[in-house]
Every structure is written in structure tokens, then in C-alpha cells.
Amino acid sequence: MTVTVLKHATIYTGLERIEDGYIRFDDKILAVGDMFDYKAQAGEQVVDVQGKTLIPGFIDVHAHGGYGFDAMDGDADQIDEMATKMMTHEGVTTLFATTMTQSTENIDKAMRGVKQAAERNRIIQGVHLEGPFISKVFKGAQPEEYIKNPNIDLVKQWQELSGGLVKLITYAPEDEGSREFEDYLLAHNIVPSVGHSNATREQMLQSKATHVTHLYNAQRGLRHREPGVTGHAMLEDNMYCELICDGFHIVPDMLRLAFDQKGPERIELVTDSMRSKGMPEGKSELGGQTVYVKDKQARLADGTLAGSVLMYKDAFKNAMSFMDASLFDAVEMSSVNQAREFNLTSKGTLEVGKDADINMLDRNHDLVATYSYGVKHDTED
Known part of the structure; x- marks a missing residue:
């Protein structure tokens, strides 16, 4: 599965707020943190999502x-x-x-x-x-x-x-x-x-x-x-x-x-x-x-x-x-x-090792895309 990186996002992990952050994932979350700590890796698909907010599914x-x-x-x-x-x-x-x-x-x-x-x-x-x-x-x-x-x-x-x-x-x-x-x-x-x-x-x-x-x-x-x-x-x-x-x-x-x-x-x-x-x-x-x-x-x-x-x-x-x-x-x-x-240990927060279930919001907090186990789905009206 392709490794994806969403960068320059505001991220609410469920534990903290990252003002300018990135998240790396395949079907699981591989890394999440501040852009200051981001280091590109070969073969990953990088998407700049500046202006968007990422939250748990x-x-x-x-x-x-x-x-x-x-x-x-x-x-x-x-x-x-x-x-x-x-x-x-x-x-x-x-x-x-x-x-x-x-x-x-x-x-x-x-x-x-x-x-x-x-x-x-x-x-x-x-x-x-x-x-x-x-x-x-x-x-x-x-x-x-x-x-x-x-x-x-x-x-x-x-x-x-x-x-x-x-x-x-x-x-x-x-x-x-x-x-x-x-x-x-x-x-x-x-x-x-x-x-x-x-x-x-x-x-x-x-x-x-x-x-x-x-x-x-x-x-x-x-x-x-x-x-x-x-x-x-x-x-x-x-x-x-x-x-x-x-x-x-x-x-x-x-x-x-x-x-x-x-x-x-x-x-x-x-x-x-x-x-x-x-x-x-x-x-x-x-x-x-x-x-x-x-x-x-x-x-x-x-x-x-x-x-x-x-x-x-x-x-x-x-x-x-x-x-x-x-x-x-x-x-x-x-x-x-x-x-x-409910002890859903792989759900609920955006942390390393959890399932890559991620919702992307716009500036009005409207849902624009969902990643389920790392696969992107644009929001359907």
C-alpha cells in the first residue's frame, strides 16, 4: 500500500492540537507531528493540505x-x-x-x-x-x-x-x-x-x-x-x-x-x-x-x-x-x-499504530474527505 503524507494541516489528534503538522500513513498511522520535524522519505505520496483540519474518523x-x-x-x-x-x-x-x-x-x-x-x-x-x-x-x-x-x-x-x-x-x-x-x-x-x-x-x-x-x-x-x-x-x-x-x-x-x-x-x-x-x-x-x-x-x-x-x-x-x-x-x-x-484500541485518536481513519475538514468545519484504513474517499453530497 502506498505511503501517504498530508502536510501543512491543522491536526486535532484527540490528545493535542498541532498548528502546522503532518501525518504519514498507509493503512495505519506511521508518524504524526509538527512540520518542523518532518523529513521526506523516498516513495511516499505527499499532499499539501494547507488550510485543512484533520481529525479522527x-x-x-x-x-x-x-x-x-x-x-x-x-x-x-x-x-x-x-x-x-x-x-x-x-x-x-x-x-x-x-x-x-x-x-x-x-x-x-x-x-x-x-x-x-x-x-x-x-x-x-x-x-x-x-x-x-x-x-x-x-x-x-x-x-x-x-x-x-x-x-x-x-x-x-x-x-x-x-x-x-x-x-x-x-x-x-x-x-x-x-x-x-x-x-x-x-x-x-x-x-x-x-x-x-x-x-x-x-x-x-x-x-x-x-x-x-x-x-x-x-x-x-x-x-x-x-x-x-x-x-x-x-x-x-x-x-x-x-x-x-x-x-x-x-x-x-x-x-x-x-x-x-x-x-x-x-x-x-x-x-x-x-x-x-x-x-x-x-x-x-x-x-x-x-x-x-x-x-x-x-x-x-x-x-x-x-x-x-x-x-x-x-x-x-x-x-x-x-x-x-x-x-x-x-x-x-x-x-x-x-x-x-468500548476498548477500540486501534481507533479514536490520530496516533502512531492506530488505524488511518481520518476526516478532513475545510475552514468552515465542513467534511471534505475521509480516509478509511488509509484509503481516501471524497465526501459525497
Whole structure:
């Protein structure tokens, strides 16, 4: 593979900012540093990218679909294409394909499809099981008839079918059997995430959940005499919080509140996107339910938000405008934290030995190109 050098870039490695720097890579990062220390090597392809900013590729741990496809369809070819489009259109270089509450047979099918897609597409690094172990009170856009109590045997089954890709499970910790369920997840390096939950603060204090699925949305909210799931996530330093930064799921004032309370080191930007992302507005589908997409919002017929059509590159920019986050903070929330939490040791920062997953931004912080494992892809509109 050809060795490439991008020089005269502003580089945010995830650890530091280099004002005038270079990065050398094939499929892995070979060197990164200040231009003062750069020494040309024979045979390398050198590109001057002055005026551009380089950041780590985005990591989305909660995305159901996009571009007409959905992980629940269980079609390996389509899941493969979906992941590639998320990279070329949005800068997502690491994806957790996300399922939803459905029949056991349909989730089985999704696990098989994701496994086959991941064997050919290294962007897919995990599975996020969102349900079916959730609360009927806060089911959101998840079909109630398939909701179950936590079930370790089903997790074992889905972990086997996926080839060990299950990394994150959304569940309701107030349900029967949750303590043993959490112990099993933690023993098998699966992160337990509270979501679609009616748990009280008292119940959350008994839980071992360390992650909250789409903070504020589909959970017992913050009240003056009952902090609920949202309050617990705000109060506990060990909780990583997903945020959907589209301006619809959470208004900017509440995004700023979360940012002020948690800080950039405990927030992870997600899209929670569904198949209509990147597609014309109109009628769509989520888990067998009709969804209507209008004005960049996806809703069921009763008005319930049904995932999003948010692109990750927009979530990244929105984080800076809605939360007054710095570019350094936005990098932490879009790459660094996810890699740390899920032990993605070759991801998350631009350091020697890591995968060459790099996003290139222009002066307006718009995405112009993505390098996935060192291969360049110009951003598609």
C-alpha cells in the first residue's frame, strides 16, 4: 500500500492540537507531528493540505440505518453498503449496527446479516442491541408486542450469531432479573446501557449501567423530587451519555445543560438514524411501523419521534453551535470517548499504530474527505 503524507494541516489528534503538522500513513498511522520535524522519505505520496483540519474518523455507536437500508433487514450486502455510505457521506469510520425491539427470529436474522457484512467491511466494529429488554412505559417507537424482560440466554444466542460483535445493550434496569443480566454483560465485555426505561433514581443506584441511550429521550425524566434516569446520568461521573444533536430530539438549551454537567469527556454523539437518512422526505418504515419524514424529522403517525435522519457530520458541527463546544471538545465527543469506553484500541485518536481513519475538514468545519484504513474517499453530497 502506498505511503501517504498530508502536510501543512491543522491536526486535532484527540490528545493535542498541532498548528502546522503532518501525518504519514498507509493503512495505519506511521508518524504524526509538527512540520518542523518532518523529513521526506523516498516513495511516499505527499499532499499539501494547507488550510485543512484533520481529525479522527467519527465513531457512531447508535445507528439503525440510512440510505434506504436498515440493520434489521438482515441483508449483508445492504448492511455493507449502508456502512460504506455512512463513511463516504458522513465521515463515520467505525459503526455499531443497531437493532431494535422485534421478534427473536428477526433479531436472529439481523445478527447473521451484520456478522456477514462485518467480515467484508471493517467499518462495522460492533452491534448495539437496542431492546427488546425495555420498558413498555417508555417504548418510544419500539413495538410493544416484542418487549421482553432481560434474558441472558437470548444475549448468548445473539452474541454467537453475530460472531461476538455485541458491544452495547440498551435495557430497562428496573425490570426483573436485571442485576444478574448486568453481571453477565460486564463479565463478557458488553456495556450495559439504560434506555427506554422508567427507572427511578433509587433503582438506578442499584444498577450497574454505565451508559445511557439517547439522554433525555424515552426515559424517566428529571423532576424536582425524582431525578429519574436523566438525573442519575447527570449526577454519576461514571455514566457515558449519548446525545442526538439534531435540535429536534433535544433543544439546544438542554444540550448545553448536559454539556455543562457532564463535560466533553462523558458525552458521545450519536445519530440514532433510520433508513430514511440520505433519502427524499416522505413515507418510510421502522420495525414494521410506518414513519413519516418531513422537515428533517422522522415521526410515527401519532407524532412520536422515530429515530432520526441526522448525518454524523452535521451532529459534529451542531455540537459546536448548540453547546458552544470547541473543536477539541467535539473530537472528544465524536471519536475519543467511544474508543475509550468500548476498548477500540486501534481507533479514536490520530496516533502512531492506530488505524488511518481520518476526516478532513475545510475552514468552515465542513467534511471534505475521509480516509478509511488509509484509503481516501471524497465526501459525497
